[in-house]
Structures are given as structure tokens and as C-alpha cells.
Amino acid sequence: MARRTLTTAAAFAATATLLLTACGGSNDDSSDGIKGADTGSSSPSASTSKANSDAPDLSLPGDLHLVFDFAKPSDSKHAAALDTATNYIRALKHGIVKQNPDDPAYQYYSVGGAAKYAKSQIQAWVDGGWTATGTDKYFNADTANVGSTGVLVTFCRNQAKSYSKKIKTGKTHYTKESLDSYQKFTILMRPSPGSTQSWKAQQIEVQGRVKECQG
Template sequence: MARRTMPVVATLMAGATLLLTSCGSGGDDASPDKIEGAGGGSEKSKTSAPAKPGEPDLSLPSDLKVEFGSSKSSDPRQAAAQENAENYIRALNHGITAQDPKDPAYQFYSLGNATRYAQEQIKSWVDDKWTATGTDTYYRPKTDKVGTAGVLVTMCRDQSKFYGKNVESKKIRYTKPSLDDYQEFRLLMKEPKGSQKIWKVLQIEVEGRVKECRR
């Protein structure tokens, strides 16, 4: 499973204000970034926190962990945006392990381009008969205010211990550590308005082979 580098986020900040005022639009047609990984057991982890009332199930198989750094913004608004940026990533992993491109979890936490990205990402895993196992790690989070109704959440990713597992043969495809393991995620979050009660990811872009993310 080859990793695919997503486009650099050169246009994300420039178009943020427009995107935040037209959140129903589709966004960029970005190809799925196949994370080297896999996992697979069907048993759900008993350590997963139960979903809050009204929120989707984000539990994962016991052989897959999604880890985030403990650093949070001191601004309550930006901290809330960061929390649901992380939930969106958890939901993406949930959809991969559930083998469901229409999984309700990622749809709950996303709009527009981010919804389509998650669906295409999960579908690529399902079509290739892969699921995920190992540890998917995110760290060095940063939040920035965008206009009057948005927050840009940026974080590094280390997928050196995140592997693909064939759902039929159960074989895990291990990869050698390299610069390909390090990515930078940028998630444009939309502030809750009206009936929308939580921050949602409006657009996601991922840059691959980021030397600055090496630990």
C-alpha cells in the first residue's frame, strides 16, 4: 500500500473565509492518502471511551491505537475545535476498521470537502481489502483563528507504527521507517451555528514527507 502525498495547504488559508460562508460546497478533489497500515481484529477495544449521548461510536479494534498529544489551546473556543478535529481523525480510523465508506462517525464530525475526503479514504482501504492495525500518532498541535467563524487546527503525524492488514489473508504489511511516515495535517474547523451544535471539519489537507515533523 503506497502512501500518497496530499496537496500542500497553500490555498487553505487564502480561501478559508469563503469556505466558512459556504460550508455546503464540495471543496478540492483530493485523492485519498493511503496510510500504510492495517489492523484488524473485529474485537472492539474495551478501553475506548463510550460515546456521549447523541455522538457516534468511535471505538476501535483492540489492536489499533490512535494517540494524540496532551497539549490543548488555552482558548476554550480553539480547544473545542481541536477536540473535534481529533474526533474526526478517530472517526476516519473507525470507518476503516468498520470497512464502511458511509460510516456515520466521520459524517457527524465533517462537512463538504472533509466529508468527501473521509469517504474516499475509507473506500480506498475497503476496495483494496485492507484494514488498519498498530499505532497512529498525532502531536505538536497548533490552533489559529480564521476569520470570525473558523479555527485552523494543524498537527504532525507519525505513521511509522501504523500498518495495513489484509482482511482476507490477515497478513500485515510492515514498512521500513522513512520520511514517508511523517505528515502534517491541516483541518479547517467551522464554528457551530444554528442547529449545528459542535465544531466540524470543513476542509482537510495533508502534506507528506514533512521533515519538520520528525521526532
């Protein structure tokens, strides 16, 4: 995992526009948002979701599988930022499963634009009457310093096996793998005021149809 330094402007010139992206492979339907989640993960952060006594519940149903195929950064600051970024994704999934746009989980791990993004994604699932099932994979993580305190976290996503399921009927909408399955996440992480251990997702950008993630 590379470690780099970026200026804030260069790191997040395009972050003001939050991309609400459809999930799964091709032939997707009207449901918007990020799909798929689970307590199971290959990420080193999976066992630390509730490391703090006041951390929210991130538990998810057994038919959702969230996989973080990341190596832990050697830099402790970058490791903490990446860990919280993965918990932010888990929290977003938790809100989708709970059908709660005001879920305290994502509010615990995010502020500003990142919190607004999570709420809008969850709301889209609620409005569509959908929940999530399947396997959602995140991989190829990278971290870079932004200014004196921030860390920019980026990673790819393969949502080919992440599906939406109608809550009323229980019917799963399956999709096939295609370029639509691959996204790239860019998350600006900053430490909480007065803390070097607690981090928050501040801004997020999600790019769709990313060929570099398709590999």
C-alpha cells in the first residue's frame, strides 16, 4: 500500500459533487445506492468495529457479506484512517439494513459531506423499498497525507455479487458482472477535534465504471 502526500485542493477538487451510483452489475433497476454488507470481512479492521465502548452497533444479517481485501498500512495514522473508513462503509450498510436514514452508526463515523452522502444513499433504498444481500468486495486500498492532519483513503469496489432485495416480496434482483460493477471510492478522513486516535469521514466521492478497478 503506497503512502503519498497531496494538497487538499488536488486531493478533493471534485468532491463537492456526490455521485449517487446504482449498484450491482449490468441490467440494474431503479434502486439507487450502495448494496451489500456483512459482519464478515478479511479486513484487519473487522474485529475493531466496536473497539470503543461508545461505538455504535454495526451488526448485519448473515446473508450480507462485506469483504475488505486490504493490507494494513505501516503508518499508524494511515492505518487508523483506513480502519475508520471501512467502518464508515459498514455503518452505511447498517443504515440500509435498518431502513433508517438517521441511523446513528454512520453519524458516529462521518460528518459533513460524507454524512450527507450516507443519509442520501440510505434514503434512496428506503424510498425504493429495497434492502441488500450478497457479497460486496472492496480492494486495492491506498492512503495519502492531505495537509498536516488529513488522510485521503481510496479503494476499489466490485459489486458484481451484491444485489438488491425487495422487502415486501423478498425477491432478489440479480445482475451480471460488467464494467458497471466496478467503482472507486475516495474518502477524505480527518481526526476528531482534540484526538489523534478517533477519525471521521469528512467527504466522499464515488466514481462508477472504473476500468482500473476492473483490472
